[in-house]
Amino acid sequence: MEALDLLLTRVSVTRLTDPAPTPAQLDVMFRAALRAPDHGQLRPWRFLTVQGEARDRLGQLMAESLRVRSPEASEDALLKARKMPLRAPLLVVVIARVQPHPKVPGSEQVLAVSCAAHGLLLAAHAQGLGAVWRTGDFAYDSYLTKALGLTGDEQILGFIYVGTPEGTLRTPPVMEPQQFVTEWSGAR
Incomplete structure (x- = not known):
């Protein structure tokens, strides 16, 4: 896939199925992630891969986390939480490890990790895989964070869900850069 085609055609793929990425495909995805801009060479990223039966355990942790956060959660909500990691054959938990640094604020380190996650998404797309980056309450939940060993x-x-796209990929909408770009002339 040509680099510009890759950048212009990547879309989030929410319907994912087996097979999961191969070890070789995963290696490429993580190598691409590690090329993210990294002011200070801090490498503020860490990733957890979750696949196979570990997805069931992650689902259990998500349900436990929901119950701690919302004791009144319905059985349907708990079941939905348990099934979330089963939406794809592989999940990658994207983790920012913010380090004290005199020249690199924490916000820049989080941005670097975000770029790494985007590189991972692009590398998945370049290899014919589907992926979607999800957050939601579980990304910010202290119970789950602790249970995952952070x-x-x-x-x-x-959480980046990765697998084989089910069906055809949607065509991304055409957006005109002029709607988002303004030249600043230097005047106040």
Whole structure:
């Protein structure tokens, strides 16, 4: 796939099925992620892969987390939480590890991790895989964060669901850059 075609055609793919990425495909995805801009060479990223039966365990943790956060949660809501990780054969938990640094604020480190996640999405698309980046309440839930072994200086930026696209990919809408770009002349 040509680089510009890749950039102009990537879409979030929500209907994913087996097979999961191969080890070789995953290696390419993570190598692409590690090329993200990284002011200070801090490498503020960490990733967890979740596949196979570990997805069931993650679903259990999500249901437990929901119950802690919302004791009145219905059985339907708990079931939905348990099934979330089963939407794709592989999940990648994207983690920002913000480190104290005199020249690189935490916000820049989080941006670097976001770029790494985007690189992972692009590499999945380049290899014919489907992927979608999801957040939601679970990305910000302290119970789940602790259960996944994150430390106090780490935060989940999202869950990237990866697999084989089910059906045909949607065509991304055409957006005109002029709607988002304005030249600043330097005047006040």
